[in-house]
Amino acid sequence: MRFREASGVTRITEASFEAALAPDWDIAGVVDGGYLLAVAARALQERTGREPVAVTAHYLSPGRTGPAQVDTAIVKTGARFSTGTAMLRQDGGDVLMLLGSFGTLRADADVLLQEYQPPRLPPPDDLPRVRHTPGHPFPPPFMDRVDLRLSPEDAGFLGGQPSGVAQMRGYWRLLDGEPYDSIGLLLAADSLPPTSFNSGLHVAWTPTLELTVHIRAVPAPGWLRVDTRTRCISHGRLEVDGLIWDSADQLVAMSRQLMLVPQG
Amino acid sequence: MRFREASGVTRITEASFEAALAPDWDIAGVVDGGYLLAVAARALQERTGREPVAVTAHYLSPGRTGPAQVDTAIVKTGARFSTGTAMLRQDGGDVLMLLGSFGTLRADADVLLQEYQPPRLPPPDDLPRVRHTPGHPFPPPFMDRVDLRLSPEDAGFLGGQPSGVAQMRGYWRLLDGEPYDSIGLLLAADSLPPTSFNSGLHVAWTPTLELTVHIRAVPAPGWLRVDTRTRCISHGRLEVDGLIWDSADQLVAMSRQLMLVPQG
Numbered sequence: 001m002r003f004r005e006a007s008g009v010t011r012i013t014e015a016s017f018e019a020a021l022a023p024d025w026d027i028a029g030v031v032d033g034g035y036l037l038a039v040a041a042r043a044l045q046e047r048t049g050r051e052p053v054a055v056t057a058h059y060l061s062p063g064r065t066g067p068a069q070v071d072t073a074i075v076k077t078g079a080r081f082s083t084g085t086a087m088l089r090q091d092g093g094d095v096l097m098l099l100g101s102f103g104t105l106r107a108d109a110d111v112l113l114q115e116y117q118p119p120r121l122p123p124p125d126d127l128p129r130v131r132h133t134p135g136h137p138f139p140p141p142f143m144d145r146v147d148l149r150l151s152p153e154d155a156g157f158l159g160g161q162p163s164g165v166a167q168m169r170g171y172w173r174l175l176d177g178e179p180y181d182s183i184g185l186l187l188a189a190d191s192l193p194p195t196s197f198n199s200g201l202h203v204a205w206t207p208t209l210e211l212t213v214h215i216r217a218v219p220a221p222g223w224l225r226v227d228t229r230t231r232c233i234s235h236g237r238l239e240v241d242g243l244i245w246d247s248a249d250q251l252v253a254m255s256r257q258l259m260l261v262p263q264g
Numbered sequence: 265m266r267f268r269e270a271s272g273v274t275r276i277t278e279a280s281f282e283a284a285l286a287p288d289w290d291i292a293g294v295v296d297g298g299y300l301l302a303v304a305a306r307a308l309q310e311r312t313g314r315e316p317v318a319v320t321a322h323y324l325s326p327g328r329t330g331p332a333q334v335d336t337a338i339v340k341t342g343a344r345f346s347t348g349t350a351m352l353r354q355d356g357g358d359v360l361m362l363l364g365s366f367g368t369l370r371a372d373a374d375v376l377l378q379e380y381q382p383p384r385l386p387p388p389d390d391l392p393r394v395r396h397t398p399g400h401p402f403p404p405p406f407m408d409r410v411d412l413r414l415s416p417e418d419a420g421f422l423g424g425q426p427s428g429v430a431q432m433r434g435y436w437r438l439l440d441g442e443p444y445d446s447i448g449l450l451l452a453a454d455s456l457p458p459t460s461f462n463s464g465l466h467v468a469w470t471p472t473l474e475l476t477v478h479i480r481a482v483p484a485p486g487w488l489r490v491d492t493r494t495r496c497i498s499h500g501r502l503e504v505d506g507l508i509w510d511s512a513d514q515l516v517a518m519s520r521q522l523m524l525v526p527q528g
């Protein structure tokens with residue numbers, strides 16, 4: 001199933017939408033957080049007629065394959081931004097709450113300052129896809145729903161050789177070159193393996209408490225390059241900072257999530 | 265007026281609180297965004313009995329000195345986190361909406377990874393306070409409500425000599441050594457002059473669309489060191505990333521805000 005359909009929502013009332021979380025978009029049975037965010041944001045995108053500019057999700061309970069409902073509320077409709085909330089529910093339980101501002105994404109580049117650099121990677125065709133290994137928890141089924149090519153510098157953990165740097169970089173696109181818009185960037189922001197897998201530290205399952213994505217521009221078609229990095233693991237938390245570059249070398253999105261480190 | 269009183273809220277009903285935005289906490293008549301965030305978070309802190317861990321505010325209209333109301337809603341009460349929203353209103357108009365998760369801040373250091381470094385600064389007593397200049401828009405009245413000592417490397421813009429790096433670093437505390445808790449960190453996260461003032465670019469007034477703060481720990485008493493930096497100004501937006509260090513060299517908070525760059 002294409003992402004556009006998998007993340008689609010059907011309007012039921014002015015404020016409520018129905019969705020169906022598709023099979024195999026999960027990690028160990030838990031639906032990917034970026035996919036959940038995309039579905040919730042899609043509802044507000046349809047309601048406001050605007051694109052996500054700054055969206056924050058708090059994860060309340062694990063998402064599961066199956067029917068879902070998204071209840072939206074508009075907080076403000078301004079000249080440039082519409083701000084609203086979206087609650088994604090399943091079986092009457094709250095899964096994710098989103099607060100976001102939606103607006104117009106400018107097409108012109110207009111870069112006044114850029115201190116970040118896109119990651120240097122070999123051509124994507126030279127890199128293997130990360131694929132789900134049936135019968136194993138990792139790589140999870142979700143990996144078969146996107147086309148991810150990890151940097152050789154960061155892929156060693158797949159063979160038991162973590163890099164020692166809590167970073168994951170790679171090319172990312174939807175399957176079969178399916179085009180994506182701003183909503184696809186929300187998926188991409190939570191599509192790479194946990195940075196902790198490369199940390200060399202004994203940090204295992206890290207549930208996400210909160211994820212914020214700032215979208216700067218509509219991405220140009222083609223491969224994205226995603227760079228995720230953790231620089232501080234302390235007090236039972238770690239952050240993952242993401243930079244997403246499009247094929248025109250534009251920094252199209254910045255993301256940060258706060259994850260919980262299990263107490264040993 | 266001390267910050268504790270200036271940011272105090274009085275419970276009116278189970279969900280609603282009254283506040284009074286104090287005089288002189290403004291920048292050109294607009295109340296500081298960190299102060300607004302602190303007031304809104306204070307209401308949820310009181311309602312949940314927990315400390316802010318991850319809070320996001322979307323700014324809807326300028327805050328003004330005077331009465332305010334904070335209407336809270338609890339989304340989830342879990343074993344470790346309470347998630348809720350708070351809407352700060354004035355005269356019936358929406359000023360700020362907060363979505364946040366509140367929990368326990370661990371006291372033990374427990375740092376597994378730390379790639380950031382606190383800024384190197386001369387002793388605070390060797391640095392002048394940034395003070396409001398009556399009759400001038402900058403430094404604004406708000407600067408007299410906190411005790412900010414900018415790094416000499418970043419303070420040249422006050423004399424018309426921006427550093428050329430979109431960064432502001434300095435010591436920060438409340439006036440007269442007033443103690444602060446996690447809510448004080450929310451104020452500190454939006455207390456330094458705009459990074460754009462040091463960029464050397466023609467970026468003037470930059471209203472905040474969204475501000476997220478992750479709090480890792482209760483700060484130790486004494487001076488904070490705050491390091492704010494902008495690395496990408498593009499497509500009509502800029503981010504400000506903040507790191508807040510306490511006197512025990514703990515990274516106690518990370519912040520990011522998305523600001524709007526006026527279209528020329």
